[in-house]
Amino acid sequence: MKVRIFKNLRFSCKKFTHSGDFRAISYEPTSLGSPRNPYRTILRRDYPEPFIALLAFVLGIWLWDHYFSGSDTYAPGTEEIALVKIDRDLRLADAMHGDPAWLKWIAGAEEPALARRHAMEALDKLAKGKAMSEAGLEVRTILQAVDDGLPVAPVLTQTLGSRPPGQFETASKRLRKHDGTWWEAHWVESAELDRKPAEPWHPAYADDLQQIRARAVGARGFVWLTGLAGLLFLPMTLRRTFHAFRARPSGYAAAWPMRLGLVVFLVATLAWIGFTTTLEIGITALPDLPPLAGILLDSAARVLPTVIALALLFRRPSHIVRSLGLNRGFAPGLVFGWTALLMLIDQVLSQTLGASSASEPGGGLSAGDAGLWGLVFAVVSACILAPLSEEILYRGILFQSFRNRMGLLAGAVLSSGIFTILHFYDGYGLASVWIFGVSCAFLYSATGSLAATIALHMLYNSLIKLPEWLVYHAPLG
Numbered sequence: 001m002k003v004r005i006f007k008n009l010r011f012s013c014k015k016f017t018h019s020g021d022f023r024a025i026s027y028e029p030t031s032l033g034s035p036r037n038p039y040r041t042i043l044r045r046d047y048p049e050p051f052i053a054l055l056a057f058v059l060g061i062w063l064w065d066h067y068f069s070g071s072d073t074y075a076p077g078t079e080e081i082a083l084v085k086i087d088r089d090l091r092l093a094d095a096m097h098g099d100p101a102w103l104k105w106i107a108g109a110e111e112p113a114l115a116r117r118h119a120m121e122a123l124d125k126l127a128k129g130k131a132m133s134e135a136g137l138e139v140r141t142i143l144q145a146v147d148d149g150l151p152v153a154p155v156l157t158q159t160l161g162s163r164p165p166g167q168f169e170t171a172s173k174r175l176r177k178h179d180g181t182w183w184e185a186h187w188v189e190s191a192e193l194d195r196k197p198a199e200p201w202h203p204a205y206a207d208d209l210q211q212i213r214a215r216a217v218g219a220r221g222f223v224w225l226t227g228l229a230g231l232l233f234l235p236m237t238l239r240r241t242f243h244a245f246r247a248r249p250s251g252y253a254a255a256w257p258m259r260l261g262l263v264v265f266l267v268a269t270l271a272w273i274g275f276t277t278t279l280e281i282g283i284t285a286l287p288d289l290p291p292l293a294g295i296l297l298d299s300a301a302r303v304l305p306t307v308i309a310l311a312l313l314f315r316r317p318s319h320i321v322r323s324l325g326l327n328r329g330f331a332p333g334l335v336f337g338w339t340a341l342l343m344l345i346d347q348v349l350s351q352t353l354g355a356s357s358a359s360e361p362g363g364g365l366s367a368g369d370a371g372l373w374g375l376v377f378a379v380v381s382a383c384i385l386a387p388l389s390e391e392i393l394y395r396g397i398l399f400q401s402f403r404n405r406m407g408l409l410a411g412a413v414l415s416s417g418i419f420t421i422l423h424f425y426d427g428y429g430l431a432s433v434w435i436f437g438v439s440c441a442f443l444y445s446a447t448g449s450l451a452a453t454i455a456l457h458m459l460y461n462s463l464i465k466l467p468e469w470l471v472y473h474a475p476l477g
Helices: 002-006 038-043 049-068 078-095 101-107 112-128 134-148 154-161 167-176 182-191 201-231 235-244 258-285 291-313 317-323 332-354 370-406 408-420 427-447 448-475
Strands: 009-013 027-028
Touching: 002 201, 002 291, 027 291, 027 427, 049 167, 078 134, 078 182, 078 201, 101 201, 112 134, 112 201, 134 154, 134 182, 134 332, 154 182, 167 182, 201 332, 201 448, 235 332, 235 427, 291 370, 291 408, 317 370, 332 427, 332 448, 370 408, 370 448, 408 427
Parallel strands: none
Antiparallel strands: 009 027
16 A cells, blocks of 8 residues: 555655755645655654764774774785786886887886886885785896896896796796796796797787887877866866855755765665675685676675665655756766866876875786776776766765755865775875865766766776776786
């Protein structure tokens, strides 16, 4: 009977004042009388402060454990992904050694000596965190020998002993099949003085260097072209953002008390933490999980907090679309304008914070992005589902609730701060995430369209993840 009654109701929502006072929101019965309005019930819920404090305390313990646990060790697999990054960075540096400085800057290539120094710093972090194996020690030894201008093969033998029988032939074959690494090439080249390789490998290795160079220049050059195109929309973007401070929110979402939005966010986030923790335990127990199953499980973890939050606030999908502005335009001019502005700000951050930040040895890369299945995973997880779910939760619900009580600027700053601390990056990364969150809040306020902030988030993540995959994870050959 309740379902039938609900289906015979027509939802109507009138304007709210800027202060968030409830004016009129009602269900108008078509045939079965006037039931109690569920949205009035949601808005009148009173969450006691001890309950909110308990939720915040539990989340705080989880955050404290991630930020201040005091552990110097790295997660399993950190060395493997660090070696992937080191290998491609070293090869890119060698491939672009003779290119002009401006082209190196566009492609993100370093001078070979600087790339070797950064590689050794990453390996030293692994050694300090007790995460370096014999393979990492071998790479460190070869890097030091090349940096000192010494022959690699004798230094390697003196430091680590003789290589196992057949390793020279195996390494040369790997290089010939485009599976080798920068350090294998230097070792085999040095050892060739005393023996002949099983197969000629130099042409294949040279081809690999040119592939990496072409990918870096092409992919990262496209990112900069996107930023340059966005500069054309920058004046309009700044003008619309200024007008956002005078915007007056209306509708059901404009009546959300800050306490309601905060409780919904905390409940959804804690549910996500519990689900992902259980998921990590299960994946650890099943190391041979098929890639498709991993993508599906990650997708479930991505959308879970958003689904919970929307279920607590809405009763029909159509109400979600209207209240959050998902039915409004993508505002492509503003999206490209904000992309250009964020790229300019990022350059300032990288110059001021990037050099001093204690980055991870893997440089933020993920082993799950390797290969073609890794590309599918990166697109689905980082480029589609993360922008969709995070914008609904952080901007559509959390920021909107804070803005109703504190105004645009304070709401954007505070909600973006919460958004930031749930991303575990170094100082530069955290500053970048916070500025991005504030930018999305301004864009949402300027357009009233959550579709626009989702589009900005998708474009921003894609401009990071896709070039990253091409340079570091795409197979060679």
